[in-house]
Amino acid sequence: MASACGVLGDGSKPVKVHHLIKAPENTPESVSFRESWDASKPVTVYKTPENLPDGTPCTAATVILRSKGCAWWWKSGCTFCGYFNDVRDDVSAEDMFSQWEFAKKNTNQFEDCGMVKVYTSGTFFEDRENPPEWQDLVLRETAQMGLHLVVEAQAQMCTPEKISWVAERHPGCTVAIGLEAYDDRVLRFHVNKGFTTKQWHSAVQMLRDNNLRVKTYLLFKPPFMSEGDALVHTTSWLTKVAPYSDEVSVNPMNIQKNTIVDRLFRNKEYRPPWLWSLVEMILRSHEHLGDDSCRIIVHPTAGGKIRGAHNCGECDSEVVAAIERYSVSGDTEEFSHLECSCKSHWRAEIENDNSFPMPLGFGTFRRGNPTDIVRAP
Ligand code: SF4
Numbered sequence: 405m406a407s408a409c410g411v412l413g414d415g416s417k418p419v420k421v422h423h424l425i426k427a428p429e430n431t432p433e434s435v436s437f438r439e440s441w442d443a444s445k446p447v448t449v450y451k452t453p454e455n456l457p458d459g460t461p462c463t464a465a466t467v468i469l470r471s472k473g474c475a476w477w478w479k480s481g482c483t484f485c486g487y488f489n490d491v492r493d494d495v496s497a498e499d500m501f502s503q504w505e506f507a508k509k510n511t512n513q514f515e516d517c518g519m520v521k522v523y524t525s526g527t528f529f530e531d532r533e534n535p536p537e538w539q540d541l542v543l544r545e546t547a548q549m550g551l552h553l554v555v556e557a558q559a560q561m562c563t564p565e566k567i568s569w570v571a572e573r574h575p576g577c578t579v580a581i582g583l584e585a586y587d588d589r590v591l592r593f594h595v596n597k598g599f600t601t602k603q604w605h606s607a608v609q610m611l612r613d614n615n616l617r618v619k620t621y622l623l624f625k626p627p628f629m630s631e632g633d634a635l636v637h638t639t640s641w642l643t644k645v646a647p648y649s650d651e652v653s654v655n656p657m658n659i660q661k662n663t664i665v666d667r668l669f670r671n672k673e674y675r676p677p678w679l680w681s682l683v684e685m686i687l688r689s690h691e692h693l694g695d696d697s698c699r700i701i702v703h704p705t706a707g708g709k710i711r712g713a714h715n716c717g718e719c720d721s722e723v724v725a726a727i728e729r730y731s732v733s734g735d736t737e738e739f740s741h742l743e744c745s746c747k748s749h750w751r752a753e754i755e756n757d758n759s760f761p762m763p764l765g766f767g768t769f770r771r772g773n774p775t776d777i778v779r780a781p
Pocket residue numbers: 474475476477481482485486487525526558582597
């Protein structure tokens with residue numbers, strides 16, 4: 405045991421992820437930064453090309469509101485989530501109505517849009533986060549305007565009463581749940597997600613019972629996981645959650661400010677995923693998914709940048725563009741012409757990660773304290 409302690413540190417108790425998450429959130433700098441925002445205007449409003457549930461191309465408006473944030477964050481929070489940077493504790497119901505009016509005015513009442521995504525950096529229909537009268541207005545107005553609505557939720561916030569309340573006001577809308585990983589240990593020790601796969605299944609069933617659409621987010625390469633493990637696990641999660649989902653969106657990790665992942669990254673203990681890994685995950689899972697009843701979307705946020713999924717710097721824009729095209733076409737031919745000398749570097753990393761018992765992998769950014777690396781979950 406003495407020798408094990410020698411290898412695994414000085415015998416002090418490891419700190420739980422849960423206790424590390426809140427630290428940067430509570431600094432005076434963080435609080436004053438958040439309180440500098442104008443609470444009467446949304447964080448952002450923009451339009452992108454999208455597909456309606458039946459596959460018809462359309463324009464979607466995305467409205468990101470400056471809300472009170474996520475109830476899970478108030479207690480703890482996910483290791484990668486930097487949404488708290490955009491929220492304010494003192495946002496009032498009046499502010500929320502004013503932000504919604506701003507979004508409508510800014511887009512000329514969602515002119516030319518077939519879809520609207522209303523994101524609140526938490527659960528749209530959680531009453532402690534967002535006033536119920538505001539939820540009611542958004543659900544009814546978007547239904548009256550004939551827009552397909554997408555909102556986000558945590559699985560444990562879905563109750564039979566609330567889901568049927570939502571379905572009455574906007575039948576057939578999409579509820580996106582950030583499952584992140586289809587593995588309870590990863591949810592607990594890598595993501596600190598706050599719910600389990602069982603709770604996710606129960607939420608999916610409630611949505612189905614009310615004829616709402618299910619969108620599932622998965623996270624590619626949570627912290628404390630090697631590149632090789634991320635590839636193997638996310639490919640398997642994707643094929644397992646697809647049969648329960650109308651759409652699966654795989655989000656490659658991007659480093660958001662003041663998060664646990666940001667601290668690891670700045671300490672050179674975490675590298676965001678390789679774009680080659682995303683291509684490989686798509687190729688491997690595409691064979692299993694076969695039919696097109698579940699759409700697979702991969703949008704590398706900050707793709708090609710050092711804080712987003714990236715390769716060597718030379719081939720990044722071409723690989724990102726091919727991944728974006730695949731999300732629309734669903735055609736793996738998009739990847740057939742891609743080549744770069746960095747691919748062999750990536751392949752060696754994956755092979756090493758999958759061959760040797762090195763918990764955090766062989767990536768070149770894995771240069772932290774060796775004791776901490778061995779002790780990590
Ligand atoms: S549940 Fe969503 S909004 Fe809340 S901390 Fe996790 S990722 Fe962020």
